[in-house]
Amino acid sequence: MKQENTIMENQNFRPLDLKKKMRLGESVIQTLLFLAGFLSIFITVAIVYVLGKEAWLFFGNPDVTFAKFLGTTEWSPGIGKFGIWPLVTSTLTTSFIAMLVSLPFGLAAALYLSEYASPKARSALKPILEILAGIPTVVYGYFALLFMTPLLQFIFGEGVQVYNMLSAGIVMGIMILPLISSMSEDALSSVPRALREGSYAMGATKIETSLQVVLPAALSGIGAALIIGISRAVGETMIVAVAAGAGPNFTFNPFLAAETMTGHIARISGGDLSYNSIDYTSLFAIALMLFLVTLVLNLISQGIINRFRQRYE
Amino acid sequence: METNEIPQYSIETKDLSIFYGTFKAVSDVNLLIEKQKITAIIGPSGCGKSTLLRAFNRMNDFVPSSYVTGKVLMGGQNMYGANIDPVEVRRKIGMVFQKPNPFPKSIYENIAWGARINGFKGNMDELVEQSLRGAALWEEVKDVLQKSAYELSGGQQQRLCIARTIAIQPDIILMDEPASALDPISTLRIEELMQELKKNYTIIIVTHNMQQAARVSDYTAMMMLEKDGSRSGTVIEFSETKKIFTNPKDKRTEDYVTGRFG
Amino acid sequence: MNSNHNHYPEGESLRRALATRYRNASIGRVLFFSALVIAILSLVALLYNVIDGAFGYVAFEYKNDPTEFTSKPLDDLTKEELLAILKANLSSGAYTKLDNEKPMEKRSRSVLYTLLLERLIQIDTKQTWSLTDSIFRSGEIKAEVAQKYPEAKLEFRSWLTPVFLTTPMSSKAEFAGVRTAIFGSLWMVGIAILFALPIGTGAAIYLQEYANKNFLNRVIQTNINNLAGVPSIVYGMLGLAIFVRTLEPLTSGSIFGVTDANGRTILSAGLTMGILVLPLIIINAQEAIKAVPDSLRQAAFGVGATRWQAVWHHVLPNALPGILTGSILAVSRAIGETAPLIVVGASTFISLDPDGPFSKFTALPIQIYQWTTRAQPEFHSIAASAIIVLLVLLLTLNATAVLLRNRVQRRY
Ligand SMILES: Nc1ncnc2c1ncn2[C@@H]1O[C@H](COP(=O)(O)OP(=O)(O)OP(=O)(O)O)[C@@H](O)[C@H]1O
Ligand SMILES: [Mg+2]
Numbered sequence: 001m002k003q004e005n006t007i008m009e010n011q012n013f014r015p016l017d018l019k020k021k022m023r024l025g026e027s028v029i030q031t032l033l034f035l036a037g038f039l040s041i042f043i044t045v046a047i048v049y050v051l052g053k054e055a056w057l058f059f060g061n062p063d064v065t066f067a068k069f070l071g072t073t074e075w076s077p078g079i080g081k082f083g084i085w086p087l088v089t090s091t092l093t094t095s096f097i098a099m100l101v102s103l104p105f106g107l108a109a110a111l112y113l114s115e116y117a118s119p120k121a122r123s124a125l126k127p128i129l130e131i132l133a134g135i136p137t138v139v140y141g142y143f144a145l146l147f148m149t150p151l152l153q154f155i156f157g158e159g160v161q162v163y164n165m166l167s168a169g170i171v172m173g174i175m176i177l178p179l180i181s182s183m184s185e186d187a188l189s190s191v192p193r194a195l196r197e198g199s200y201a202m203g204a205t206k207i208e209t210s211l212q213v214v215l216p217a218a219l220s221g222i223g224a225a226l227i228i229g230i231s232r233a234v235g236e237t238m239i240v241a242v243a244a245g246a247g248p249n250f251t252f253n254p255f256l257a258a259e260t261m262t263g264h265i266a267r268i269s270g271g272d273l274s275y276n277s278i279d280y281t282s283l284f285a286i287a288l289m290l291f292l293v294t295l296v297l298n299l300i301s302q303g304i305i306n307r308f309r310q311r312y313e
Numbered sequence: 314m315e316t317n318e319i320p321q322y323s324i325e326t327k328d329l330s331i332f333y334g335t336f337k338a339v340s341d342v343n344l345l346i347e348k349q350k351i352t353a354i355i356g357p358s359g360c361g362k363s364t365l366l367r368a369f370n371r372m373n374d375f376v377p378s379s380y381v382t383g384k385v386l387m388g389g390q391n392m393y394g395a396n397i398d399p400v401e402v403r404r405k406i407g408m409v410f411q412k413p414n415p416f417p418k419s420i421y422e423n424i425a426w427g428a429r430i431n432g433f434k435g436n437m438d439e440l441v442e443q444s445l446r447g448a449a450l451w452e453e454v455k456d457v458l459q460k461s462a463y464e465l466s467g468g469q470q471q472r473l474c475i476a477r478t479i480a481i482q483p484d485i486i487l488m489d490e491p492a493s494a495l496d497p498i499s500t501l502r503i504e505e506l507m508q509e510l511k512k513n514y515t516i517i518i519v520t521h522n523m524q525q526a527a528r529v530s531d532y533t534a535m536m537m538l539e540k541d542g543s544r545s546g547t548v549i550e551f552s553e554t555k556k557i558f559t560n561p562k563d564k565r566t567e568d569y570v571t572g573r574f575g
Numbered sequence: 576m577n578s579n580h581n582h583y584p585e586g587e588s589l590r591r592a593l594a595t596r597y598r599n600a601s602i603g604r605v606l607f608f609s610a611l612v613i614a615i616l617s618l619v620a621l622l623y624n625v626i627d628g629a630f631g632y633v634a635f636e637y638k639n640d641p642t643e644f645t646s647k648p649l650d651d652l653t654k655e656e657l658l659a660i661l662k663a664n665l666s667s668g669a670y671t672k673l674d675n676e677k678p679m680e681k682r683s684r685s686v687l688y689t690l691l692l693e694r695l696i697q698i699d700t701k702q703t704w705s706l707t708d709s710i711f712r713s714g715e716i717k718a719e720v721a722q723k724y725p726e727a728k729l730e731f732r733s734w735l736t737p738v739f740l741t742t743p744m745s746s747k748a749e750f751a752g753v754r755t756a757i758f759g760s761l762w763m764v765g766i767a768i769l770f771a772l773p774i775g776t777g778a779a780i781y782l783q784e785y786a787n788k789n790f791l792n793r794v795i796q797t798n799i800n801n802l803a804g805v806p807s808i809v810y811g812m813l814g815l816a817i818f819v820r821t822l823e824p825l826t827s828g829s830i831f832g833v834t835d836a837n838g839r840t841i842l843s844a845g846l847t848m849g850i851l852v853l854p855l856i857i858i859n860a861q862e863a864i865k866a867v868p869d870s871l872r873q874a875a876f877g878v879g880a881t882r883w884q885a886v887w888h889h890v891l892p893n894a895l896p897g898i899l900t901g902s903i904l905a906v907s908r909a910i911g912e913t914a915p916l917i918v919v920g921a922s923t924f925i926s927l928d929p930d931g932p933f934s935k936f937t938a939l940p941i942q943i944y945q946w947t948t949r950a951q952p953e954f955h956s957i958a959a960s961a962i963i964v965l966l967v968l969l970l971t972l973n974a975t976a977v978l979l980r981n982r983v984q985r986r987y
Binding site: 196197199 | 375418
């Protein structure tokens with residue numbers, strides 16, 4: 001009896017108090033964590049602000065008119081030539097070549113991996129693609145200039161310049177191939193099994209099932225991969241900086257040298273550049289265009305992925 | 314309908330056992346399926362009904378570890394014989410799955426696609442209409458043939474799957490719980506449809522629904538795990554549905570169909 | 576319904592149709608597989624191309640006759656003899672400068688030997704050959720050299736040597752090394768991770784454990800996914816405008832009393848790279864946190880833990896291997912990135928080891944870029960050697976990541 005009482009009296013249990021407590025430490029931590037998350041928004045705002053501000057200075061320059069920017073075809077801001085087209089055409093040309101290489105091959109690789117390869121073959125083949133994806137782009141630049149270009153010159157003859165868009169584009173395609181293939185494979189393997197079985201049950205062969213049932217069902221995901229690939233190609237710098245040429249050139253001819261938007265930024269900013277010069281601000285104008293184009297592409301691609309994820313879940 | 318003109322075959326199994334790797338999922342099944350009749354396969358969950366059904370048209374080929382011993386005979390040919398083409402087997406033995414799985418294409422294309430890959434040369438519009446009529450779906454979709462099949466209701470999708478199966482004109486149609494994902498009204502329509510279809514086709518259906526088996530089928534195969542603890546399923550009783558439900562030979566069958574089982 | 580029955584091929588025509596379909600099937604299989612073969616061939620070609628450049632014959636001449644300095648064959652010189660020769664022939668100013676950088680007595684024989692070649696004898700490379708040529712055409716090469724450069728020596732050289740790893744930059748390809756570049760890369764990556772790992776992990780914890788699905792949090796998540804896709808050169812521009820220019824007093828170290836102030840420092844590059852890999856770290860950390868089973872959190876809450884206690888004691892320790900794997904992948908991304916460093920202003924000619932965050936710097940990929948774009952083939956050879964160094968570094972990092980990942984997989 002006595003004992004019981006002591007237990008009751010000495011009890012260390014807190015009284016029942018279910019009210020909300022102010023936990024200062026918890027709130028501080030939560031705030032810090034939120035700030036860490038919010039920093040990403042701040043970074044985006046900073047990018048837009050910085051690029052926008054300098055681009056504003058560039059476009060605010062009385063010499064830079066809209067007509068000149070979009071209506072002429074020579075780019076050399078230092079001497080008053082403001083036609084953006086040569087940088088755009090070469091960006092388009094190299095990106096187009098890159099997609100011409102990476103889309104069919106990446107897609108075919110994905111089809112093989114998701115529809116044909118045994119689990120064993122898949123686990124042997126996928127790391128190879130991952131290695132390809134992990135090689136720094138400057139190494140691809142070396143490969144483009146010192147392997148692909150000589151090879152192209154051997155095939156097409158002397159018409160291929162030492163720096164040319166074809167070589168840079170092809171190597172860029174090889175660089176993007178693993179991305180396209182892994183995203184497409186994801187899309188293909190998220191096609192429900194029931195659909196494949198439905199097709200087989202009708203007497204379809206493997207390739208008929210792959211190409212006519214699975215592929216169309218995965219089309220949106222493959223589209224997302226294509227768009228991300230384009231965005232990658234447009235923003236890729238080192239391969240084109242090394243192999244595509246050092247000087248704007250208004251041409252679609254892939255055998256010729258022509259500097260892309262990214263290559264131009266790299267070359268000019270690598271040199272001695274005085275702040276507030278038109279050369280300096282013009283780089284930010286180009287970078288702003290790059291940022292907006294890739295942003296839009298990425299948003300579209302993400303939107304597609306989110307939508308098609310919902311469909312099968 | 315001039316049913317007699319069609320050269321029809323039905324299925325017979327001889328000592329059929331089906332394995333997943335080392336696991337024997339179904340053992341020693343001997344069945345003779347009557348043509349132009351509906352045969353139901355019933356039994357508790359996991360006893361291998363789907364496995365057996367999928368063995369008939371070699372759908373288990375897609376499970377890499379699976380293989381069979383024994384024979385599945387159709388018109389005297391062993392479907393697992395060396396020179397048998399699984400694609401052609403599946404053309405002759407169509408299948409309808411538990412969950413409707415239309416292709417993400419238009420209603421029209423869902424039917425035309427199978428016909429096209431199988432080399433159909435006739436009038437496609439006619440075939441689509443006939444198949445949809447055959448699946449009792451024509452009246453509901455005839456004005457929206459180009460719409461995506463995904464816009465149909467679950468019951469309509471399932472009938473579309475039946476339509477695309479009959480479009481390739483199989484001899485036998487396998488159905489694995491075709492109505493289990495459907496509401497009672499859609500279920501009834503599928504059951505009515507099966508009565509229609511059996512004039513032309515041999516149907517084998519897996520079902521969990523005793524009333525459904527009793528209502529629609531002519532023959533019933535009762536499957537059960539073997540008593541020896543091996544966890545293999547086998548057919549313990551096979552006879553006319555009437556007999557299975559009123560006068561079963563096996564005590565376990567009686568317990569199961571009267572709901573006293575597990 | 577049966578009127579269509581005869582429209583399907585039967586008998587012989589069926590067999591023919593099936594044969595065609597199977598032929599298409601196998602053609603498809605071969606086509607799809609060949610895409611992978613092409614990917615593999617590209618990888619092989621790339622590696623071959625690099626190795627091909629890093630080894631091979633070199634034809635070179637001595638500008639000054641070695642006999643002017645010593646009567647012994649060069650290879651037989653001891654360290655002491657080399658020291659004596661250098662002391663006797665270098666101008667005293669040059670010698671003192673070298674001695675101040677690192678006492679000459681403490682330098683190894685091979686370093687002194689290199690100094691002798693570089694400073695006194697001086698080498699004039701006439702021509703280089705690829706590894707393939709060196710192996711398969713060695714006879715022709717020897718004949719060619721004998722005829723074209725009768726004075727020249729022909730030597731089979733590995734451009735990748737221990738000396739290459741340990742010597743700083745030089746304007747002569749034969750004597751250039753990647754020492755300063757490696758140090759620059761390590762400093763830069765160190766700063767980047769120091770910045771991005773805590774913030775990135777914090778952001779991931781916030782998004783996975785705290786954030787509810789309101790508009791702001793959805794924007795944050797979308798924004799992080801988008802930042803991961805922003806071209807790296809744009810991050811370079813951001814770094815140039817903010818770290819190099821606006822925050823120059825901080826990044827140059829002038830507020831800490833560092834003179835010779837200029838914002839193009841390791842600190843600027845490291846922070847830029849940190850921002851670049853931040854989304855990568857966040858996304859990977861989110862995956863790692865997602866993989867921690869919910870039952871663990873429930874258990875912690877069940878015994879009265881607060882949110883942070885559950886996170887700190889249970890979620891984070893279990894997610895740690897995954898988070899580290901993600902950081903290693905971020906490190907390998909940062910080590911290979913070149914474009915932002917060009918924009919932020921890596922110098923290319925740095926012969927002194929960086930000694931802190933306010934040093935000017937160069938980095939491995941910058942050297943590779945520089946050397947690749949030089950016209951002289953001997954620079955391509957050292958570019959190839961530097962690429963091998965970079966790839967080996969990346970391979971080591973990724974192997975570590977894979978090992979870590981496997982350990983995690985075994986846990987659950
Ligand atoms: N792909 C597979 N790989 C390995 N084992 C399988 C596979 N499919 C089924 N099994 C096993 O085979 C046995 C029979 O499965 P099956 O799906 O045929 O049962 P069922 O009678 O159709 O059950 P239910 O009524 O639940 O659909 C089960 O033990 C199951 O675990
Ligand atoms: Mg089943």
